[in-house]
Amino acid sequence: MESRPYTIDTLIEIMARLRDPNSGCPWDLKQSWQSIIPHTLEEAYEVADAIHQAVDSQDFSEVKLELGDLLFQVIFYSQFAKEQGDFEFADVVDGVCEKLIRRHPHVFADIDFADEAAIKANWEAEKSKERAIKLQANSVLDDVPKALPALSRAQKLQKRCANVGFDWGDAWGPYHKVKEEWAEVGQAMHQQDGEEIAEEIGDLLFAVVNLARHQGLDAEDLLHQANRKFETRFRAVEQLAKADGKRLQDMSLEAMDALWEKVKQRLKT
Structure with missing residues (x-):
């Protein structure tokens, strides 16, 4: 094994050693194309999470490590293919280079x-x-991959349809569609029809994704940002309650809402 700094060839060699039938790692030898898919998805999400945190902290050291873990997933799949005689990692690199140059x-x-x-x-x-x-x-x-997160898949489906002309002319089309779907959710709730409520909420979400797309925004990223904002505010509410010697579960909704409004004002300023 070569000494540091290691190269991509070192990583390929490590993978081959891990999958060696005589001296490899028992866990790696048990794996298959299907079995490591969950790990690949998890690593991709960990890369995204590390990037979001790094943008806030300006410390990208964790991003480097997570990208390495994601790269290893590509090497893992390439090793399966090599063992089957289908292709190798070099063919993966060749294919993506050709595609990028052509595009x-x-x-x-x-x-x-x-x-x-x-x-x-x-x-x-x-x-x-x-x-x-x-x-x-x-x-x-x-x-369009079925394993995509639902918001991302909705946006990709809409984009595909837009490429053949099936789309609103501007952002006001999906905006009015959102209002229409919102009203239909209300109608379903008045009728107390559980299945209809679920369907209409789904339609509303799809329409909101379409509005985001027309604004040049990524719906998945927008919801991620909204989650982060909510989490930041709620943690601050918890801290305010704790500083007052109180527990949220012992407080009224009105009292918690007052803390929420205080946090919102603090964060704005």
Whole structure:
């Protein structure tokens, strides 16, 4: 094994040793394509979480470690493929390099586009060609990953439809759709129809994602930010109550709401 600083070749060699039938790690030898999918998803979320924390703290050391863990997942899958004789890690690198070069002719082929919108249109056209070749798809929605978080998948579904012209002309279309779906949620609640309430709330969420997309925003990221804001405020409420010698569970909703408003004002200033 080579000495530090290690390289990508070292990581590939480590993976091969871990999967060696005679001297490898029992846990790694038991793994399969399907068994490490949950680990891959977990590592991706840990990268995202580390980045969010790093942006606040300006300490990116944890991001480096989490990216390494995510890279190892790619090496793991590549090792499975190598053992089956399908492909190797070098083929993965070759494939992504070819795709990026082809999708960026304005950078690598001296082709000029009028503006950023034209560049984006070319990118989507290239992706459409790839999907047609890969899947001979019956629908533009055929290869939208089902394992995506629901908000992200909703946004990707909407984007695919927009690429073929099935979309609102501007952001006011989804804005009014949100108002329409909001009213339908209220109607379902008045009727006390549980199934209808659930369906209408789902429609409302989908419409809100569409509004975010039309504003050039990522719905998943927006909800993540909203979660962080709520968590920050609620932790501050807990601290105020504790400083007063009180427990939230012993306080009235009105008293907790008063603390909430105090926290909101503090954070604003």
